[in-house]
Amino acid sequence: MLEMTEMIKTGDLVLDRQNKRVKLHVYDRQHISELDQMLRQQAVETDASKVIVYAKKEDVEAWQALGYRHEGTIEGFFHGENAHMLSFYMTEERATSVAPQLAEEFLALSLSKAGSSITKELPPGYSMREATEADADELARLYALVFATYPTPMDDPAYIRETMKEGTRYFVVEEQGKIACAASAEVSTRFGSAEMTDCATHPDHAGKGLLQPLFLELEQRMEDQGIYYLYTLTRAQSAGMNVTAAKMGYQYRGRLINNCTIFSGFEDMNIWVKPLRPTKN
Numbered sequence: 026m027l028e029m030t031e032m033i034k035t036g037d038l039v040l041d042r043q044n045k046r047v048k049l050h051v052y053d054r055q056h057i058s059e060l061d062q063m064l065r066q067q068a069v070e071t072d073a074s075k076v077i078v079y080a081k082k083e084d085v086e087a088w089q090a091l092g093y094r095h096e097g098t099i100e101g102f103f104h105g106e107n108a109h110m111l112s113f114y115m116t117e118e119r120a121t122s123v124a125p126q127l128a129e130e131f132l133a134l135s136l137s138k139a140g141s142s143i144t145k146e147l148p149p150g151y152s153m154r155e156a157t158e159a160d161a162d163e164l165a166r167l168y169a170l171v172f173a174t175y176p177t178p179m180d181d182p183a184y185i186r187e188t189m190k191e192g193t194r195y196f197v198v199e200e201q202g203k204i205a206c207a208a209s210a211e212v213s214t215r216f217g218s219a220e221m222t223d224c225a226t227h228p229d230h231a232g233k234g235l236l237q238p239l240f241l242e243l244e245q246r247m248e249d250q251g252i253y254y255l256y257t258l259t260r261a262q263s264a265g266m267n268v269t270a271a272k273m274g275y276q277y278r279g280r281l282i283n284n285c286t287i288f289s290g291f292e293d294m295n296i297w298v299k300p301l302r303p304t305k306n
Contacts, residue, residue: 097279101254144234156195261293
């Protein structure tokens with residue numbers, strides 16, 4: 026088998042120990058069989074139970090022949106070209122959704138809200154701005170309050186500052202100088218896409234319609250930056266963000282089973298996409 030360094034470039038392989046998964050973004054399609062063996066080996070060595078490949082359309086059947094499941098599509102992920110999300114499970118437990126019927130009920134509810142009117146303006150007394158590194162401590166406290174567990178260490182100010190330096194843009198809604206709501210766009214300039222993520226509303230400000238104006242601002246900033254392919258991953262067994270995504274014009278494109286640790290442990294994540302330009306494949 027070829028050495029790993031011969032098959033993939035640095036950064037294309039992600040060993041995500043916190044979420045017990047191995048991810049591969051870019052690869053040489055001439056070596057899919059060898060890559061599969063390498064990915065499984067990496068999963069064993071890092072105690073990962075899920076392998077995820079961001080595949081091009083022409084490679085889907087080859088990966089499926091090796092036992093990978095097609096779980097969804099992130100439209101436009103690669104500068105307008107679709108990423109097909111293919112997953113291989115190392116254990117049957119990781120492959121099995123704990124509440125599939127509930128996820129389907131929330132999806133149906135969300136899709137019924139598509140096209141609903143959205144809140145474009147903040148309520149009186151609230152204001153919006155882009156966050157800076159000086160906000161990292163307050164942001165970390167907000168995320169620690171809202172999320173018992175999270176796929177990334179958002180309760181660590183140092184981590185938030187590092188993501189800002191790497192290109193993630195955070196926007197916040199404030200009331201009386203304190204952060205009431207936050208969200209971010211995790212920008213991949215390499216791939217020309219961005220994940221709309223890290224949405225959190227302080228419990229004292231829930232139900233005020235703060236997130237929708239925040240999302241609209243983030244989307245506009247992404248378009249201004251030349252990032253035209255947006256997506257968000259939402260907890261399948263929770264209605265809130267799925268309904269918001271549908272209202273905001275995002276399209277459902279699949280479900281990643283037991284994708285990451287959030288709230289109660291491993292949870293299914295729905296894929297919602299919003300390309301601002303045409304996509305292919």
